[in-house]
Amino acid sequence: MTDDREAIVPVWTLATGDVRVPALAGDGPMTAERLAELRSVLAALSDEPIATLEVRPLSDKLDRGRGIPLDAASPLAQHLSQLITQSAQSSSVAAKATATGEGLYRMVVPAKVAAQFGQGIIRPMTAKGAVSGIRSALVNSKGTIVDAATFVPVGKAAAAGAVGGAGATAGVAVAGSAALTVAAPLVLMAVAVGxxxxxxxxxxxxxxxxxxxxxxxxxxxxxxxxxxxxxxxxxxxxxxxxxxxxxxxxxxxxxxxxxxxxxxxxxxxxxxxxxxxxxxxxxxxxxxxxxxxxxxxxxxxxxxxxxxxxxxxxxxxxxxxxxxxxxxxxxxxxxxxxxxxxxxxxxxxxxxxxxxxxxxxxxxxxxxxxxxxxxxxxxxxxxxxxxxxxxxxxxxxxxxxxxxxxIMVNSRATDVAIEISRNKDGSVVVFPAQAA
Incomplete structure (x- = not known):
């Protein structure tokens, strides 16, 4: 991951229920455009909310003061830790990307699902002094944005679904379907905090x-x-x-x-x-x-x-x-x-x-x-x-x-991104949800 142009980014496909959809992704690498298309198709074909989760190197320049910190014992941190541990056992790409214990995780919820949260609750993040008005925390270890990465699906990794009574079914979606990790509590907690x-x-x-x-x-x-x-x-x-x-x-x-x-x-x-x-x-x-x-x-x-x-x-x-x-x-x-x-x-x-x-x-x-x-x-x-x-x-x-x-209401629905920084001790900081 030293060359931004050849960065390999693991990506999980997370479902909030046990669903069956066509196996569209396969095991091969994808471009960012292909990943966005896949997310839209899965959202259209599934009755259950489906999100994607990426992991990038964690930059020292990241402003953690913008987010909400949660310690390693919190349900969100535990769900994420269990997803990482179980994924590393079956995917060398995931194991390499998560080996340090820290990283910047980005969960994207499709516009179809985000519309359920109300039209005004998600707005673009405004950055002081930025003409575009949008700020993204997705940067590499050098502090620069990675925009030409290759995404590799991580399949057959089950996230623990119940911690402290937060239960929902967890595991891999039914055979014959896409490699969807069922992780309702993880998605719920990420969306709620974001x-x-x-x-x-x-x-x-x-x-x-x-x-x-x-x-x-x-x-x-x-x-x-x-x-x-x-x-x-x-x-x-x-x-x-x-x-x-x-x-x-x-x-x-x-x-x-x-x-x-x-x-x-x-x-x-x-x-x-x-x-x-x-x-x-x-x-x-x-x-x-x-x-x-x-x-x-x-x-x-x-x-x-x-x-x-x-x-x-x-x-x-x-x-x-x-x-x-x-x-x-x-x-x-x-x-x-x-x-x-x-x-x-x-x-x-x-x-x-x-x-x-x-x-x-x-x-x-x-x-x-x-x-x-x-x-x-x-x-x-x-x-x-x-x-x-x-x-x-x-x-x-x-x-x-x-x-x-x-005036910012009644705008076209967009995908919603929730960014989570994970420290070596398992604690996390969840940043404000924003338009992806």
């Missing part, structure tokens, strides 16, 4: 933006609202750690109080959304709108900060926190029925996402409507505008048009 990390990344971004806006506004009421929401993080983090270690949630965690605070914030977002929609409905159709008329219902919309933009960020923060709570609830339901692990997880997650998706979509509609508005010059007795009025009109028009840039 989605939770993604939601927390959104929370961090929202907090940063709100803090910046509040420094300009000096609004104590909105500052209290932000503090109450951000204070929910401690209870959610503890609940996440307990559930991912397959413990039981208790009232002492304070999760009930956090859920109440998040619910109140979502109620505020719903109320503000209704006011925005009402204000837009009152505007005349196909007619330019004065800035002063617009700022009565959307205060500060023409400024860099403003109350309206802070309300938007508070809604984003509440949604991000609620998404983390939904993941916790979905994992808890899935673990309560080991025989129906991943299906329960996906069903609970999808059902509870509907309200958030609707709220997010409705806010996006408001922003889209606002960004398309034409601004009128101020009414007055003077036929000529002052330089200050012209500047304000131009700045306001530019800032209002940019509101549409933040």
């Amino acid at each position: 989605v939770s990390a993604n939601a927390d990344h959104q929370r961090q971004q929202a907090i940063e933006r709100i803090t910046e806006l509040l420094e300009q506004l000096h609004d104590q009421k909105l500052d209290d609202e932000r503090s109450e929401l951000n204070g929910c993080r401690d209870a959610i983090d503890k609940a996440t750690a307990i559930l991912l270690d397959q413990g039981k949630l208790g009232v002492s965690l304070g999760l009930d109080s956090a859920v109440h605070a998040i619910g109140k914030a979502l109620g505020n977002a719903d109320s503000r959304l209704a006011q925005w929609q009402s204000a837009l409905n009152k505007l005349p159709d196909d007619k330019a709108v004065e800035i002063d008329t617009l700022t009565k219902s959307f205060p500060g919309i023409d400024d860099h900060g403003g109350t309206f933009r802070t309300h938007l960020e508070l809604a984003d923060l509440a949604i991000a926190l609620k998404r983390r709570v939904i993941v916790l609830q979905a994992v808890e339901h899935a673990q309560s029925d080991p025989g129906n692990l991943f299906e329960n997880f996906a069903r609970e997650l999808k059902a509870d996402q509907q309200r958030l998706d609707k709220l997010e979509s409705s806010i996006a509609d408001v922003l889209e409507h606002l960004s398309a508005l034409e601004l009128a010059r101020p009414n007055g007795f003077r036929p000529i505008l002052t330089i200050g009025e012209v500047d304000r009109l131009m700045r306001a028009a530019s800032r209002i048009r940019k509101l549409g840039d933040s």
Whole structure:
């Protein structure tokens, strides 16, 4: 694996149930394009979620602070360790790639399956200073991206399916089918932690933006609202750690109080959304709108900060926190029925996402409507505008048009990637799930 152009990457095909699909992959090497095609075909042919798992060298430059750490005794780390151990016994490629005990594992869940998790829960990771806005942790030991690797299937390796009561069947899919490793708990845990990390990344971004806006506004009421929401993080983090270690949630965690605070914030977002929609409905159709008329219902919309933009960020923060709570609830339901692990997880997650998706979509509609508005010059007795009025009109028009840039819902479904770094001691760090 010293030459990037000739890198050999083992890839496992993981199923969440005992399924029969045609043997499409074979035992020969594949290109990245062929692997993507295989993943799509398997997702289309199978009734059970099927994911792929790759392993690469672990770079020293990897920023582990972006992810959620789990120790070697956690179920996810144990499932991954058992998959590695059993694979190494039957595959020389897997044995060589995992010999050091550390590596960067990348699980990709097809778009067909990812759609079950809600339309807004997976978004591209944003990297500060990156024009593309996408950051990938898939690099080699030198810190450079490997983009011309050869993928070799690892078959007939069974992952342990039950650790601490997280059970689901495990082993190789039925004879005569593709070499699918049945590893429902591994897929469930990876998706759950990756989605939770993604939601927390959104929370961090929202907090940063709100803090910046509040420094300009000096609004104590909105500052209290932000503090109450951000204070929910401690209870959610503890609940996440307990559930991912397959413990039981208790009232002492304070999760009930956090859920109440998040619910109140979502109620505020719903109320503000209704006011925005009402204000837009009152505007005349196909007619330019004065800035002063617009700022009565959307205060500060023409400024860099403003109350309206802070309300938007508070809604984003509440949604991000609620998404983390939904993941916790979905994992808890899935673990309560080991025989129906991943299906329960996906069903609970999808059902509870509907309200958030609707709220997010409705806010996006408001922003889209606002960004398309034409601004009128101020009414007055003077036929000529002052330089200050012209500047304000131009700045306001530019800032209002940019509101549409933040719309990210209803985008085409894409494959979802969850990246996991594994250390020599078996502990792991799971990075935010992102569009593959």
